Amino acid sequence: xxxxxxxxxxxLLEFTIDGEPVRAPEGSTILDACRSVGKDVPTLCQGDxxxxxxxCRVCVVEVEGARxxxxxxxxxxxxxxxxxxxxxxxxxxxxxxxxxxxxSVDLSTTPEVAGWLKEYEAKPDRFGPDxxxxxxxxxxxxxxYVRDYDKCILCYKCVDACGDQWQNTFAISVVGRGFDARIxxxxxxxxxxxxxxxxxxxxxxxxxGALSFKSEFDMRAAGTWDEPAxxxxxxVCAYCGVGCNLTLHVQDNEIVKVTSPHxxxxxxxxxxxxxxxxxxxxxxxx
Numbered sequence: 001x002x003x004x005x006x007x008x009x010x011x012l013l014e015f016t017i018d019g020e021p022v023r024a025p026e027g028s029t030i031l032d033a034c035r036s037v038g039k040d041v042p043t044l045c046q047g048d049x050x051x052x053x054x055x056c057r058v059c060v061v062e063v064e065g066a067r068x069x070x071x072x073x074x075x076x077x078x079x080x081x082x083x084x085x086x087x088x089x090x091x092x093x094x095x096x097x098x099x100x101x102x103x104s105v106d107l108s109t110t111p112e113v114a115g116w117l118k119e120y121e122a123k124p125d126r127f128g129p130d131x132x133x134x135x136x137x138x139x140x141x142x143x144x145y146v147r148d149y150d151k152c153i154l155c156y157k158c159v160d161a162c163g164d165q166w167q168n169t170f171a172i173s174v175v176g177r178g179f180d181a182r183i184x185x186x187x188x189x190x191x192x193x194x195x196x197x198x199x200x201x202x203x204x205x206x207x208x209g210a211l212s213f214k215s216e217f218d219m220r221a222a223g224t225w226d227e228p229a230x231x232x233x234x235x236v237c238a239y240c241g242v243g244c245n246l247t248l249h250v251q252d253n254e255i256v257k258v259t260s261p262h263x264x265x266x267x268x269x270x271x272x273x274x275x276x277x278x279x280x281x282x283x284x285x286x
Contacts, residue, residue, distance in 0.1 A: 015081040030072040030083055031059060041085055042094065042116050044101075044207050045155035046073035049268045050165055055155045057097050058116075061085045069093055095120040103127045105134075106151045109209030109220070134182070138217070141191050144198050144277050146217040151210040152183055158202035158211060159183065166270050171196040183210075200276040204259060204269050213257040226251060234261065239274040242266060246275060255279045 010026040017030075017039055024033040029052070034041045043059035046052060052074035060069035064082040069090060072083075084090065098117055102124035107113045116122070138148040154174075162172040171194045175184045185194040203211045219225040230251045237244040245264045249257045258276050262269040 013077050013079045013081075015077060015079060015083065017083045018085055024077050026077075028077050030061060030063075030070070030075050030077055030081075033077050034061075034072060034083075034085060039085055041072050042112070043073055044110070044113075044153060045157065047157050047160075047205050047207075049262050049270075050157055050160050050205060053156050053160070056101070056153060058094055060090055060093050062087045062090050091120055095122045098122040099124045099126070101153055105153050105208070106148075107208060109151065109212070110207060139191070140214070140217075142198070142214070144214055144273075145200060145203055146212050146214055147191075148210050148212065148217075149182060151208045153208055153210075154181060154183065155207060156183075157205040157207065161201045161205045161270075166268075167197070167199055167201050169195050169197055169199075172202060198273045198277065199271060200273070201270045203276075204271075215256050219251075219256065225256075230256065237271070237275040239272075239278065244271055244275050246271070248279070254283055 012023045013026055013028075014021065014023050015033075016022060017034060017037065020037070022033055022037055024036060028036075031041055031043065031046065041059050041061065043056065045054075045056040046059060052071070054071045054074050057071065059072040061072045062084040063070050063075070064084075072085070094116070098113070098120060099122045101107065102113070102117060102122065117124070134150045134152075136149050138146050138150075140146050156174070159172050159174060161167060163170050171186055172183060173186045174181055175188050176182055185191050185196070200213075203213060206212070216225060230249050233248045233250065235246050235248060237246050244267045245261050247259045247261060248255050249259065258271070258279055260267045260269050260271050260275070
């Protein structure tokens, strides 16, 4: 859910979602309202700590009086609005979007997509074996994270997280135009020559696994990655006095990756290189 700063109490807006009356604080998006009442609207590019980009178009819904389908992740709720989330028009649009994405991008590590493809009866293979694929080998040029652009859907979340919305490092950018557009290091330079500070905040927001921990990448390659068997423990980073919250993901009694709660008022999901990657000493048996 989009984080809205606390302040003067906001009035509640009354409208309907799928014919049911809903009340949501002014400033909420349609997606916020849907989630508050348990309505499942799929989305890929939406980030609860980032400004919506409307890139994936999977979350489109129908609003009475609107000429086109609207993205639920960015469209603000309005009093009297009548929203339909599961119309034939919305379902058909999601089906086409999922087919186009799955036919051109490796979505094998994208959570929930397999279920969505089945739910919307999407058939990516109907575009044939010649569907455009990047077919680029994963970039493994450091010991912290891997860039596998064959899984990138161009949602721009990594660009925003690295840029003016959080890190202000601007190490990630979009190069090329049109069909040639892709995510890359600024000026398409090698990562080691870039401004990257290896904070890993781009990994935190990546929805498809195009950016992933090196530990996760290696374990998936070895067939040992078992997310359902992992436990999560929240603690406080001890490297400095800021007090960042860490969520330790543990498998077989070893930390396999570190994230941070998005609703934490200190970090909002962001960490530095020490907080996100500096956990190896915990597992040092010497």
